[in-house]
Amino acid sequence: MPLPPEFALIARHFRPLAGEGALDLGDDAAVLAVPPGRELVIAADAIVGGVHFLPDDPPDLVARKLLRTNLSDLAAMGAAPLGYLTTVSVPRDTPDAWFAGFAAGLAEDQAAFGLHLLGGDTTSTPGPVSLSLTILGTVAAGCAVRRQGALAGHGVWVSGSIGDGALGLLAARGTLADPDGWLAGRYRLPQPRLALGLRLHGIAAAAMDVSDGLLQDLGHLCRAGGVAAEIDAALVPLSAAARAAVLAEPALLRRCLTGGDDYELLLAVPPAREAALREAARAAGIAVTRIGGFRAGEPRVTLVGYDGAAFESGADGRAHEGWSHFG
Amino acid sequence: MPLPPEFALIARHFRPLAGEGALDLGDDAAVLAVPPGRELVIAADAIVGGVHFLPDDPPDLVARKLLRTNLSDLAAMGAAPLGYLTTVSVPRDTPDAWFAGFAAGLAEDQAAFGLHLLGGDTTSTPGPVSLSLTILGTVAAGCAVRRQGALAGHGVWVSGSIGDGALGLLAARGTLADPDGWLAGRYRLPQPRLALGLRLHGIAAAAMDVSDGLLQDLGHLCRAGGVAAEIDAALVPLSAAARAAVLAEPALLRRCLTGGDDYELLLAVPPAREAALREAARAAGIAVTRIGGFRAGEPRVTLVGYDGAAFESGADGRAHEGWSHFG
Numbered sequence: 141m142p143l144p145p146e147f148a149l150i151a152r153h154f155r156p157l158a159g160e161g162a163l164d165l166g167d168d169a170a171v172l173a174v175p176p177g178r179e180l181v182i183a184a185d186a187i188v189g190g191v192h193f194l195p196d197d198p199p200d201l202v203a204r205k206l207l208r209t210n211l212s213d214l215a216a217m218g219a220a221p222l223g224y225l226t227t228v229s230v231p232r233d234t235p236d237a238w239f240a241g242f243a244a245g246l247a248e249d250q251a252a253f254g255l256h257l258l259g260g261d262t263t264s265t266p267g268p269v270s271l272s273l274t275i276l277g278t279v280a281a282g283c284a285v286r287r288q289g290a291l292a293g294h295g296v297w298v299s300g301s302i303g304d305g306a307l308g309l310l311a312a313r314g315t316l317a318d319p320d321g322w323l324a325g326r327y328r329l330p331q332p333r334l335a336l337g338l339r340l341h342g343i344a345a346a347a348m349d350v351s352d353g354l355l356q357d358l359g360h361l362c363r364a365g366g367v368a369a370e371i372d373a374a375l376v377p378l379s380a381a382a383r384a385a386v387l388a389e390p391a392l393l394r395r396c397l398t399g400g401d402d403y404e405l406l407l408a409v410p411p412a413r414e415a416a417l418r419e420a421a422r423a424a425g426i427a428v429t430r431i432g433g434f435r436a437g438e439p440r441v442t443l444v445g446y447d448g449a450a451f452e453s454g455a456d457g458r459a460h461e462g463w464s465h466f467g
Numbered sequence: 468m469p470l471p472p473e474f475a476l477i478a479r480h481f482r483p484l485a486g487e488g489a490l491d492l493g494d495d496a497a498v499l500a501v502p503p504g505r506e507l508v509i510a511a512d513a514i515v516g517g518v519h520f521l522p523d524d525p526p527d528l529v530a531r532k533l534l535r536t537n538l539s540d541l542a543a544m545g546a547a548p549l550g551y552l553t554t555v556s557v558p559r560d561t562p563d564a565w566f567a568g569f570a571a572g573l574a575e576d577q578a579a580f581g582l583h584l585l586g587g588d589t590t591s592t593p594g595p596v597s598l599s600l601t602i603l604g605t606v607a608a609g610c611a612v613r614r615q616g617a618l619a620g621h622g623v624w625v626s627g628s629i630g631d632g633a634l635g636l637l638a639a640r641g642t643l644a645d646p647d648g649w650l651a652g653r654y655r656l657p658q659p660r661l662a663l664g665l666r667l668h669g670i671a672a673a674a675m676d677v678s679d680g681l682l683q684d685l686g687h688l689c690r691a692g693g694v695a696a697e698i699d700a701a702l703v704p705l706s707a708a709a710r711a712a713v714l715a716e717p718a719l720l721r722r723c724l725t726g727g728d729d730y731e732l733l734l735a736v737p738p739a740r741e742a743a744l745r746e747a748a749r750a751a752g753i754a755v756t757r758i759g760g761f762r763a764g765e766p767r768v769t770l771v772g773y774d775g776a777a778f779e780s781g782a783d784g785r786a787h788e789g790w791s792h793f794g
Contacts, residue, residue: 163613166691168540168675169510169604171611174501182585183496184601186554188592213495227513227599258509265515267594272554274511274601277496284498286490348495364493 149236150262153243159223159256170258172223178278181219185210189268194312199238200245201328202271207249208330209351210275212403215337216349218285219277221255227272229265253334280341289346290365290408292436297344297407297417299333299426301379302354306399307392316392322381330403336428337405339420346408353398355441357406362439365408371432373397373446393446408434476563477589480570486550486583497585499550505605508546512537516595521639526565527572528655529598534576535657536678537602539730542664543676545612546604548582554599556592580661607668616673617692617735619763624671624734624744626660626753628706629681633726634719643719649708657730663755664732666747673735680725682768684733689766692735698759700724700773720773735761 150165158165161172174180185206189195193202207224214221226246230238250256258276308327311318318324333349340347346365350357354376362369378386378396386393407428409417414430421428477492485492488499501507512533516522520529534551541548553573557565577583585603635654638645645651660676667674673692677684681703689696705713705723713720734755736744741757748755 166687167614168543169508169546169602171506171508171544171606173506173608176503179498179500180507181496181498182552182601182603184552184554184587184599186556186588186590186597186599188556188590188594188597190593191591216495217498219496225509225511225601227511229513229515229597260511261513261599263513263515264518265594265597266517267515267592267597270513270515270556270592270594270597272511272513272588272599274509274552275496276509279498281500287494360493 146262149239153239154257154260157243157246157250157257161223162256162258165259172258174278177281179281179284181214181217181277181279181284182274183210183213184272184274186270186272188270195268197328199241200248203242203245204249204329206271206273207246208332209403210273211253211332211334212330212349212351214275214277215332215334216285216347216405217277217279218283218337218340218347219279220338221253221334222276222278223255223258224276225258225274226260228260229263229270231266232264253332283341285340285344285347287346287348287361288364290361290367290434291345292367292434294345294408294410294434295414295430296358296369296371296432296434297409297428297430298350298354298377299336299405299421299428300331301377301382302350302402302404303382303396303399304379305330305401305403306395307382307385309399309401316385318381320381322379323385327401330401332403333405333426335424336421336426339424340407343413343416343420344407344409348406350402350404350406351400353400354402354406355397355443358441359439361406361408362441365434366439367434368437368440368442369432369434370442370444372444375429375431377427377429397443473589476566480566481584481587484570484573484577484584488550489583489585492586499585501605504608506608506611508541508544508604508606508611509601510537510540511599511601513597513599515597522595524655526568527575530569530572531576531656533598533600534573535659536730537600538580538659538661539657539676539678541602541604542659542661543612543674543732544604544606545610545664545667545674546606547665548580548661549603549605550582550585551603552585552601553587555587556590556597558593559591580659610668612667612671612674614673614675614688615691617688617694617761618672619694619761621672621735621737621761622741622757623685623696623698623759623761624736624755624757625677625681625704626663626732626748626755627658628704628709629677629729629731630709630723630726631706632657632728632730633722634709634712636726636728643712645708647708649706650712654728657728659730660732660751660753662751663748663753666751667734670740670743670747671734671736675733677729677731677733678727680727681729681733682724682770685768686766688733688735689768692761693766694761695764695767695769696759696761697769697771699771702756702758704754704756724770
């Protein structure tokens with residue numbers, strides 16, 4: 141009594157990814173224990189072909205980006221990865237090689253980041269490929285790092301470099317030079333800052349990951365903390381490739397600050413914790429940069445050092461053009 | 468500094484659904500404690516407009532069916548609901564009323580079933596509405612009811628009535644008479660058998676929910692247990708509406724047995740536990756019916772009493788036409 145085709149597909153491509161608690165993907169649900177003293181951290185994202193990735197992107201890279209953007213959410217909470225579920229809706233004529241590539245991407249990154257598949261669903265769709273991923277992690281009870289917590293006097297810090305993802309999208313589309321492929325690579329394959337995130341408890345007063353654009357996301361930290369922020373464009377860390385692109389076309393700096401797809405960590409750090417942050421960053425092997433500070437005031441982001449002028453986010457909240465799906 | 472449109476939409480429609488651990492949907496992830504002595508039970512489903520629901524189905528019913536089909540997976544594991552995450556990909560011109568209706572459906576059913584929203588994602592899509600839902604429940608450690616466990620000599624039992632969902636799809640499409648709307652109602656709004664599921668530990672040796680058709684799903688129980696099953700078509704419980712439809716057109720019985728969308732529980736129950744099962748069913752207010760038994764042999768489902776003849780599932784596993792997305 142062989143399996144019907146849908147289940148054979150799951151057995152072939154997804155069962156090898158299943159780990160503890162997944163029950164070989166053969167039950168109605170996964171069953172797992174959260175270790176004593178730990179809390180569950182859980183988030184979900186959806187991505188759609190033609191919106192979040194290019195229809196002809198290699199499926200292994202699509203899978204890895206989907207997993208990594210969710211891992212970035214865990215990093216922002218200071219959580220360690222545990223497992224994930226994914227739903228895959230694809231056209232009926234999707235070749236087996238697409239599933240093989242998608243699963244190979246997941247296999248590579250679940251080994252790299254120490255988690256495994258717990259469950260999911262595979263369906264057909266008359267539309268573009270639509271994917272969702274729910275990520276599970278754990279954190280010591282009471283130790284999750286939240287978005288709320290920024291106070292006047294705290295520094296605004298970011299990990300890594302900002303703007304590569306936004307410029308990388310242009311590079312991937314062929315509208316921006318990218319001699320060594322760095323920018324496109326950063327767009328296609330974010331680096332979730334888990335090693336840094338795991339060290340943030342007791343150091344960062346607030347944290348989130350930068351996915352919708354630095355300025356928009358900093359606005360979230362401001363709203364959550366009830367504070368204003370001022371950052372200096374000249375302090376925002378750019379990669380060598382992004383710096384070269386901005387030098388050639390200065391208007392691209394705005395795109396770096398608003399374009400999103402960074403998956404870096406954005407932090408509020410009290411001055412007394414800066415040394416600890418630098419030590420944590422050294423231990424994690426991830427650069428951190430102070431780009432400004434929080435101050436008392438209505439939630440608002442002020443950017444200085446951009447073309448010598450200061451501009452503030454407008455009353456409609458859209459001046460900085462952070463990515464929005466329903467603008 | 469007002470929220471950008473996407474976040475305003477989430478705040479308006481989804482934040483009111485958020486409960487403990489969801490952090491008001493304002494963080495990168497939800498953080499929640501699994502009570503001591505309990506294990507986490509988790510599953511995910513995806514549904515697509517034009518495949519799993521009709522494009523003009525009311526959004527509140529779409530939401531409720533999505534939530535209920537996932538609750539049915541918890542019921543099959545003997546788990547109690549805890550919370551859920553949902554991803555919503557919709558066309559850019561989707562009216563606010565669609566979101567309002569979708570959220571209203573979730574609100575109604577999360578109150579009815581005792582769970583709340585923990586997180587999710589909202590994106591645009593150039594294709595049909597694509598939804599995913601990840602359900603979380605808990606079960607006493609070691610007490611999840613699994614698909615594996617059926618032994619020769621156990622009875623095959625089902626809850627409720629079989630075939631309403633499959634006939635209800637025909638009724639919803641207007642190709643089958645449905646005078647009182649019972650069948651279409653059962654298709655649009657499954658009844659997850661949580662109250663029965665919670666009582667199955669120590670009674671059912673194996674369980675799953677019937678979503679892809681009774682015969683195909685019974686095949687899963689057979690494979691998981693390494694046993695054969697024989698059921699009697701005359702014993703399969705049909706609702707009054709389904710019985711009337713089958714009397715008028717006997718070929719519809721096959722559709723009842725293979726069509727899916729039942730969301731009833733399918734159980735393997737040792738004879739010594741039958742009295743306990745009946746008592747549990749009485750306490751839960753849900754009918755249960757013995758429709759056959761498991762026996763030693765290669766995994767295979769034999770149906771007797773159908774047109775007086777017996778037919779067996781074919782070597783390609785598809786003779787019974789359980790729903791498959793990649794047939």
